[in-house]
Amino acid sequence: MSGCQIDPDTIRPIRFFNGTCQMLDQRLLPTEEVWHNYSDYREVAEAIRTMVVRGAPAIGVAAAIGAWFGARDIETESSEQFFAEFEKICALLAATRPTAVNLCWALERMKRFAAANLDRSVMELKIGLEFEALAITQEDEQLCIKLGRQGQSLIPDGARVLTHCNAGALATAGYGTALGVIRAAVAAGKKITVIADETRPFLQGSRLTAWELQKDNIPVTLICDNMAGYLMSLGEIDCVIVGADRIAANGDVANKIGTYTVAVLAKEHNIPFYVAAPLSTIDLSLADGSQIPIEERAAREVTHLKDVQLAPAGVSVRNPAFDVTPHRLVAAIITERGVVRDDYRQGLAGLAAKS
């Protein structure tokens, strides 16, 4: 990845160069680090659907790369026909997961690039789309670093910071959003301890957040999701920071299931609850969180863990993958362009316009 001025040891879940892509299989962490090769957009779609790659910004990056794979393989000399085919490819990729808006954002950006260059040859369009996918990948990591710098002053020295799910390097092209803020605070010389919710059912906290923080030597303590309230009642949590999958115009936040519970608990204990997300996560087309589609995933994620059966056969299950935290519970939204508080409708629209 040319143009990156980041330590090559930095954790990155997607490697995209020389026209090929590798993705770290996040389902196998923390015990196995397995990389899969991708060169077909249908395989990338399946990787997003089955959560080989997950995290709102990372699936946006993966979708952009997948869209380019699709574009590269379109066999036509007609730019119009190319674009029609490309739109179908993007639609298939967009349908893989409904909640994270970054997925659509990245695909819209790819389509916009193609649409703006329909006077070019198909060969030029294909080359241009590869550069666009590369740009999306590289920009994502760069803006996580900016976002971290914007937010780190909110985290006091010595803070014990609760996070839910994984909004880290593994959820982005690198560095992370919520964990990016923590990395920036640590880089600023602060002593930070992270308390990581394990985040059932997919265990992004125990499998991913604990893994990547341990790699970076940032102290992390793992808890079950149902322990956060008790630790808050003991005074052992100073602030909460999470990522987001989609933020409505009024500041309502869709994020991993359980986030809303953490926000209610934080309010009960007067602990600030921060959301860290790039502007690509903000969906100004939705007035509030009630309009955000919430993905319901398979029962087996709850009833089984690998091959271990946890519940009686045939039990009824609910498995919403996300929930919505109303903006009144959010102390601030941290973006790469600045921190928004209070009047989210105005603040978010203002930042989005400031391009």
Add this chain to the structure above:
Amino acid sequence: MSGCQIDPDTIRPIRFFNGTCQMLDQRLLPTEEVWHNYSDYREVAEAIRTMVVRGAPAIGVAAAIGAWFGARDIETESSEQFFAEFEKICALLAATRPTAVNLCWALERMKRFAAANLDRSVMELKIGLEFEALAITQEDEQLCIKLGRQGQSLIPDGARVLTHCNAGALATAGYGTALGVIRAAVAAGKKITVIADETRPFLQGSRLTAWELQKDNIPVTLICDNMAGYLMSLGEIDCVIVGADRIAANGDVANKIGTYTVAVLAKEHNIPFYVAAPLSTIDLSLADGSQIPIEERAAREVTHLKDVQLAPAGVSVRNPAFDVTPHRLVAAIITERGVVRDDYRQGLAGLAAKS
């Protein structure tokens, strides 16, 4: 079990008759129903410690039976020497788990019986202690049935009732406390749906509550602990009912970790939060919940599930097994002698005195 007028198909985790005891290994449910035989108090202590048997009332019953095994094997003709040995046996059993007060309550009752009959021969004391352990076992199931009848009117017809952990037949000699109230509501002809938190890390909800409700044909839907708040925000929970491991004189409730979080969520959504527990769970010697000892269990319960490793090796873990819910969040405490509301200090003391 003579004297029981209950359907012999009723789920009971402890079988005690003819001087022997079998316990259902609750660690292996729901996939295996394995019964172990016990005849030595040290084995019973180990079964309590390792959670072969769990649930505050059930471990009280198990401890009483264990104490009798110990008593039976004391080799002396002197009642005084017998009592001194018996006290040591009870102390070992009492040290297995710190939070549930029923454990101490049952052992104190066994010791009280022995102390009141020291003028009898050792042989008579041993026989008397067997009857006392039998009485504790049978009374526990009977009082769960009474408790269920006391509480069932609180559960409206058609209610969707959230419960956390397992306060069911498996947590008692039979019938259950929180699930006893639900069973009584169903017996009264009400249509009830239970939403069961899976209850990490030991998964009492998915493994035990779902299993026993399915056996009794009571509709149950399983969720992860972090989903309850979201379902409440959607208006899909009408009330909450849980058991308790120890209740202080002011009504503060120690129960399975995560209970406090559910109580905070219930308050946020104006949903009544009920606690169902026998009077043996109430510890009038403690002014409030801050004095209740909270057991911290091994990290491996959080980092592994059977042999599946869920977290990176060496990660720091917190694993409190219980938390404390302040009485202000409790809508009512349901006991076998009546329902207490509002002024718990006076109400609980009054019920306890009404023997």
